[in-house]
Amino acid sequence: MEKPRIIWANVIFFVVSTLLALVAVPLWGVFHGFSAGQWIAFAVLFCFCNLSITAGYHRLWSHKTYQAHPALRWLFALGGALAIENSVVHWASDHRIHHRHVDNDEVDPYSAGRGFWYSHMGWMMREYQAERYNDYANVRDLFKDPVVDFQHRHYMKLVWGLNLGLTIALGLMMGDVIGTVLLAGFLRIFVTHHTTFFINSLAHIWGRNSFSNKHSAKDNGLLALLTFGEGYHNFHHTFENDYRNGIRWFDYDPTKWLIKAASKLGLAQGLRKTPDELIVKARLTRQLEEAKEQAQAQGLCFAELHRHYDETLATAQHYFQLRKRWLQMKKAKLKRSVEALELRKQIEEMGEKLRHLQLHWQQLRTQIA
Numbered sequence: 001m002e003k004p005r006i007i008w009a010n011v012i013f014f015v016v017s018t019l020l021a022l023v024a025v026p027l028w029g030v031f032h033g034f035s036a037g038q039w040i041a042f043a044v045l046f047c048f049c050n051l052s053i054t055a056g057y058h059r060l061w062s063h064k065t066y067q068a069h070p071a072l073r074w075l076f077a078l079g080g081a082l083a084i085e086n087s088v089v090h091w092a093s094d095h096r097i098h099h100r101h102v103d104n105d106e107v108d109p110y111s112a113g114r115g116f117w118y119s120h121m122g123w124m125m126r127e128y129q130a131e132r133y134n135d136y137a138n139v140r141d142l143f144k145d146p147v148v149d150f151q152h153r154h155y156m157k158l159v160w161g162l163n164l165g166l167t168i169a170l171g172l173m174m175g176d177v178i179g180t181v182l183l184a185g186f187l188r189i190f191v192t193h194h195t196t197f198f199i200n201s202l203a204h205i206w207g208r209n210s211f212s213n214k215h216s217a218k219d220n221g222l223l224a225l226l227t228f229g230e231g232y233h234n235f236h237h238t239f240e241n242d243y244r245n246g247i248r249w250f251d252y253d254p255t256k257w258l259i260k261a262a263s264k265l266g267l268a269q270g271l272r273k274t275p276d277e278l279i280v281k282a283r284l285t286r287q288l289e290e291a292k293e294q295a296q297a298q299g300l301c302f303a304e305l306h307r308h309y310d311e312t313l314a315t316a317q318h319y320f321q322l323r324k325r326w327l328q329m330k331k332a333k334l335k336r337s338v339e340a341l342e343l344r345k346q347i348e349e350m351g352e353k354l355r356h357l358q359l360h361w362q363q364l365r366t367q368i369a
């Protein structure tokens, strides 16, 4: 079959920005040097761009995991244009198709099944999506947001205005326009691009299927460090309506912390979380599947595994039900009532039992592995 036509504008842009980032930036650094101020400008704009994509384009607009104040939406819309990753509607349209048809090589716009290069950048180099390029039927809801509508209509002006305007203005302030445009402009675009592109490529190739193996998305803590928390991609594809990607408090997910902080400041609300019992069930079921595969390979019996799985799951569900009741009582200002005190005792006992069962479950899995 004939390959679709090359999109020369994209190819030239990627080649030029890559050469400037990888050749011109080091040369300027060696022969001219960069100041601390220029490195700070680079870091601030990098974080601004990436968080606009992760907290704005991705978790706010594509998945609607929370609602944001207009001030925050403007910031994300401007940061997204600065990142040069297309308008919110175009990005979200592609992304919603990616989730709906994940791993379907014909429909998923950046299907990992077509290889690392294709899912990382190749999909943008040719007219693979030509027939639906301006079809925004799956993001009609987003046009109701005047910020999104404005950004879509003026996208190219914003890209040029922000990228040139900001970096030149910063360069004038720091007395080195060329160096600042190279560092806070081209190197920042290069790093922003690849760290977000990794989510479509590496995050579907490298890591663990912690919650589901029905899709190729992987959980990878190392990748989370580079992607502002988006490396917990297996969880994300399993529970896409959750505003978090790294769910344990210590999971490195700055995007979730930003959204949580914004909610404390009254800039975000309606943060959606997956019920704990569903998360625990998905994780335990996945662990059971893995353990069964290993047991099968060694010719061992599954009965013990199944018994433990059933008991741990039932205990976890009971524990979360009790906790839910306790929270309701707390909300109703009844936490000092006799019933509430009794409930607290039960929660402590059930929590202890659950910890014990989980430890045993872990030992059982280690024995088989």
Ligand SMILES: [Zn+2]
Binding pocket: 058, 062, 063, 095, 099, 236, 240
């Ligand atoms: Zn997503």
Ligand SMILES: [Zn+2]
Binding pocket: 098, 199, 200, 204, 217, 233, 237
């Ligand atoms: Zn994905």
